[in-house]
Amino acid sequence: METTTLAYLIPQLRRQLSDYTEPYAYTDVVLSGFLLDSIKALGNRWNNRYRVATVDSVPDLVVRNDNEYLFDFSEPPVIQYQDERAVVLQASILIKSGTKWSESGSAVSWRDEEISYSNLESARQRSSTLQDDIDELDKLFPIKLAKAKYGRLKGWEKDWE
Numbered sequence: 143m144e145t146t147t148l149a150y151l152i153p154q155l156r157r158q159l160s161d162y163t164e165p166y167a168y169t170d171v172v173l174s175g176f177l178l179d180s181i182k183a184l185g186n187r188w189n190n191r192y193r194v195a196t197v198d199s200v201p202d203l204v205v206r207n208d209n210e211y212l213f214d215f216s217e218p219p220v221i222q223y224q225d226e227r228a229v230v231l232q233a234s235i236l237i238k239s240g241t242k243w244s245e246s247g248s249a250v251s252w253r254d255e256e257i258s259y260s261n262l263e264s265a266r267q268r269s270s271t272l273q274d275d276i277d278e279l280d281k282l283f284p285i286k287l288a289k290a291k292y293g294r295l296k297g298w299e300k301d302w303e
Contacts, residue, residue: 145195145203146220148177151230158234158275168237178202180232187228187283192221231279238272 152173161167181192181204195205204220221229 144220145197145205147174147202148181148204148221148229149174151177151221151226151233154226154230155233158230159237173233174202176233176236177229178204179236180229183232183236184228188225191225228279228282231275231282235272235275235279238275 149170152170155173155177156162156166156168159168178194181194185191185193190207192204193207195203197203197205206220
C-alpha cells in the first residue's frame, strides 16, 4: 500500500491563494493541515476514494481506498493527477472561508467632512475569489442523479442485455 504526504501540493495551493512572497501568510505546516482537511471534506464527493490514515506510526498520510474504488492508474502517485486540482481547490475554499469569517468584522466604511474610508470592495473581492473556487470545484463534480445497477434473475436461461 503506497502512502503520500500532500507536501508536493503546497506550491499549487500557494499559487491559488496568491501567497507568493516571503514571508508567506501561511506556513507549510498550516497548508499541509488544510490539504489533509480537504481530502476529508472531499470524501463525500469521491465516495471516500482517498483516506487519511496513520501508517507505521506516521500520522496524516493519504492512502487510496482500493477496496471500494477503481482507479484509472496504478500507484504511484497515490493521488491521481486529475484529482490534485480538486484537493487544492477544496483546501483553498477552507482557508478562504475561515479568513472571510474572521475578517468579516473588519469590513467597514466611514466618512466625515474631510476624509472617507472604505474597505468594503476588498472584502467583496475576497468573497468573489472564494465563490470562483467553489464554482470551479462544482464543475469538477457534476451532479449525478443515480447509478444504474442491474443483476441477473435466477432461473432465467437467457441472458438479457
